[in-house]
Amino acid sequence: MNIVPLKRTLSFRPRPPGARKKSLRDRLREEEGSNVKHGYFKSFDGTKLFYSIEGQGKPLIFCYGLVCSSLHWTYQIEHFRKNYKTIWFDYRGHQNSEVPKDLNSLSLESLGKDLGALLDELKIEDAVFLGHSMGVNVVLELYRQQPKRVAGMILANGTAKKPLETLLHVNAFEKGFDLLRKANQKSPAAVRFFWNLQRNNPVARTVVGLLGFNPYLTSPEDIQLYVDQVAEMDPEIFINLIGNYDRYNATSWLHTVKAPTLIIAGENDKVIPVQQQELMHQLILGSELALIKHGSHCPQMDLPELVNLRIENFLRQINYTGAVTEVGAGAAAKAAPASPEKSAGGATKGGDKGKKK
Numbered sequence: 001m002n003i004v005p006l007k008r009t010l011s012f013r014p015r016p017p018g019a020r021k022k023s024l025r026d027r028l029r030e031e032e033g034s035n036v037k038h039g040y041f042k043s044f045d046g047t048k049l050f051y052s053i054e055g056q057g058k059p060l061i062f063c064y065g066l067v068c069s070s071l072h073w074t075y076q077i078e079h080f081r082k083n084y085k086t087i088w089f090d091y092r093g094h095q096n097s098e099v100p101k102d103l104n105s106l107s108l109e110s111l112g113k114d115l116g117a118l119l120d121e122l123k124i125e126d127a128v129f130l131g132h133s134m135g136v137n138v139v140l141e142l143y144r145q146q147p148k149r150v151a152g153m154i155l156a157n158g159t160a161k162k163p164l165e166t167l168l169h170v171n172a173f174e175k176g177f178d179l180l181r182k183a184n185q186k187s188p189a190a191v192r193f194f195w196n197l198q199r200n201n202p203v204a205r206t207v208v209g210l211l212g213f214n215p216y217l218t219s220p221e222d223i224q225l226y227v228d229q230v231a232e233m234d235p236e237i238f239i240n241l242i243g244n245y246d247r248y249n250a251t252s253w254l255h256t257v258k259a260p261t262l263i264i265a266g267e268n269d270k271v272i273p274v275q276q277q278e279l280m281h282q283l284i285l286g287s288e289l290a291l292i293k294h295g296s297h298c299p300q301m302d303l304p305e306l307v308n309l310r311i312e313n314f315l316r317q318i319n320y321t322g323a324v325t326e327v328g329a330g331a332a333a334k335a336a337p338a339s340p341e342k343s344a345g346g347a348t349k350g351g352d353k354g355k356k357k
Contacts, residue, residue: 041121043092043114045105050096051089051118055081057322059124062088063115065133066245067238069095069229071222072132075304076311083322087127089118091138093237095229106240108134108248112141119149128152128320130311132300133272134163134241140250143259152318153257154311156264157297159276160283161249164242184239196231211270214294217302254283261287262314264307266295288314 037053052070060080062073070077070088077086090097091111100106115138119127126149131139136158143150183190209215209223261284265277274291281289290310292299300307315321 039121041118043110043117045100045102045110047092047100047105047114048098049089049092049114049118051087051121053122054086055084057084058320059085059087059122059127061115061118061124061127061129062086063129063131063135063138064088064091065135066242067094067230067233068133068135068226071225071229072298072301073130074222074301076130076300076308079304079308080311080322087118087122089114093241094233099234099237103236103240106237107244108137108141111138112145115139115142116146116149125149126151128154128315128318130154130156131158132156133158133297134245137245137248137250140254143257144250144253147257147259150259152260152262152314152320154262154264154314155277155280156300156307157266157269157272157277158280159272160251160254160280162246163272164246184236188236192235212297214266214268214296214298214302217294218296218298222301251279251283254280255285257284257287260314260318262311263287263289264299264310265289265291266297266299266302267291267293268295269297269299271297 035054039051039053040048041051043049054077062070062077064070064072069090073088077088080086092114093099093106100110115129119125128151129139129142131137131153133156136155137160139150139153139155140160143153205224205227208227209218209220212226213223215223263277263281263284265274267274277289281287292303292307292310295302
């Protein structure tokens with residue numbers, strides 16, 4: 001009798017080029033020596049908001065997602081601050097900024113006004129804006145309010161309408177969030193208690209890692225830091241803002257957008273399906289769609305070097321370039337794709353609507 005040894009297969013996947021390599025400790029050590037300016041400004045209703053600036057040159061302004069932080073743009077700020085003035089701010093009720101007196105002001109319309117107030121504070125006429133997830137809607141809302149101030153848009157993993165309709169590829173979450181809202185109305189203390197418990201909940205960390213990131217690529221440090229930041233936030237901020245976010249719909253006017261636009265999509269985005277980015281690409285005439293292979297809802301954290309390259313290519317296309325060093329220019333030339341059809345793990349669809357007759 002022949003005994004066949006039992007084979008054990010491991011779910012190992014190699015880390016493709018562009019995956020992060022630096023630890024949180026290394027990043028913080030680098031930031032200590034960088035030229036960083038922090039400040040506060042008062043928005044239209046007097047709410048005090050925090051902002052941060054690193055680097056010199058043409059401004060790139062980063063907008064993060066719902067109950068997130070600048071963590072989600074860490075690797076892009078670290079890269080682009082060498083040749084650009086990189087700017088981010090904390091939304092009302094988020095991180096270092098004040099909670100507004102009127103919680104009804106937690107809306108995308110208000111966040112768009114806040115972004116405009118930041119431009120006024122820093123005396124910036126126009127800039128290129130980068131939005132991730134809900135940050136896409138913040139950028140779109142600024143464009144709706146003040147289109148002349150938007151020199152270009154980079155929209156990553158966002159949706160133009162009602163995110164809860166397609167969250168995790170199903171439409172069952174609207175009722176779930178409605179139950180959370182009603183529970184908070186009855187007992188906000190209980191909701192806050194259970195919300196805070198998730199910080200040390202290994203199940204929560206695992207779920208967040210599997211749904212929001214590519215756990216084979218994104219550092220466990222970054223995932224845990226994100227879970228900690230969400231746990232520290234008052235759930236009322238989340239509940240009020242997501243209610244407004246889920247009512248937002250820009251599909252009726254996206255065809256009027258004139259600003260150059262790059263849309264970034266993660267191939268394996270479970271939070272906002274790639275079909276939503278494809279819809280924006282169809283609606284924004286002349287836009288470019290970059291599909292990041294192996295990318296999750298946070299491809300800019302999964303594969304930062306690749307995403308940085310795609311952003312650099314776009315900025316060169318629209319002639320919004322910083323002071324590129326000889327080493328940086330040489331590396332970019334070697335890494336640049338030979339054609340817009342395909343490049344380094346990402347598929348590009350150029351904006352050719354309106355050109356074919």
